[in-house]
Amino acid sequence: MSHVNATLTPRTRLRLARLIVEQGWTPAAAAKMFMVAAKTARKWAERYRAEGAAGMADRSSRPRRSPAKTLPGVVRRIVRLRWRQRLGPVQIAGRLGVAASTVHAVLVRCRINRLSRIDRVTGEPLRRYEHPHPGALLHVDVTKFGNIPDGGGHKFLSRQQSKTNSQATARRTGERGNKYRPRIGTAFVHTVIDDHSRLAYAEIHTDEKAATAIAVLQRAVAWFADHGITVERVLSDNGSCYRSYAWRDACTELGIIPKRTRPYRPQTNGKIERFHRTLADGWAYARFYEATDHRNAALPRWLQFYNHHRPHSSIGGQPPITRLTNVPGHHT
DSSP states (O other): OOOTTOSOOHHHHHHHHHHHHTTOOOHHHHHHHHTSOHHHHHHHHHHHHHHGGGGGSOOOOOOSOOTTOOOHHHHHHHHHHHHHHOOOHHHHHHHHTSOHHHHHHHHHHTTOOSGGGBOTTTOOBOOOOOOSSTTSOEEEEEEEEEOOOTTOOTTTSOHHHHHHHHHHHHHHHOOBOGGGOBOOOEEEEEEEEETTTOOEEEEEESOOOHHHHHHHHHHHHHHHHHTTOOOOEEEEOSOHHHHSHHHHHHHHHHTOEEEEOOTTOGGGGHHHHHHHHHHIIIIITSSOOSSHHHHHHHHHHHHHHHHHTSOBGGGTTBOGGGGOSOOTTTTO
């Protein structure tokens, strides 16, 4: 494609060449009319005689030979160091004895110049995916947060004060563990997120058994249906609750196809893993809670904010609800 300041576009070149070849204009006269050099006019006339109208198109300016081009073996070594050790251009250049600018150019050509595009575990380029419409795939998982003792925990208080609060809570509840240590317990947050819209649903429970996971899925499917979403598939990790026959049968009853990630490959379920990080930063550890009940009570309000108001970087800075076009009452 011609650049914005080009005097001759392919169409204008054709007009110039036809004046010379077909109408008998001299190259000098045609060049004067189009305000170009006579040499340029002759060039396009000769190309028109040889190739016709197709010869008026732009050609690549890439040289036939590139003696200074980085050798394939060096390129492979640069890519290997980037993938396996996630080194920057300066560090790679120091190891291989080449210029840092050369390393950067290779990384750009290979599209691995940003570490955010490389998998943290394998070092391979990330392969992102997104299903075409809401309900095509739900991600499900369970994340755990330690319960908060009466008076607050160690995230906002000193270790000593948190320990004192834990002991007071244990005396009230009678919950003790090994060696009579206070046992505060764990909150199991069952999360469900739509792959296309990132719309999220979550419930807090005291376990992650199959019966609990199934009940959460049933309520989540009904909740998504209220938002005009019909669920087709559900993706989970290989936790025991998701490998059970009860989970498979429940999905069949709901008309959903159950799918599981490859073992030791949580990146496949990366959307919900990233949601757990957002959940921790925005809700679980966002502020001081005096007790677990206070934190639990804040979850519905935070989910409302996440779904309806919080900008999501993966969907153009818009909240998840904006990706739904058929929510009842959304356009009234």
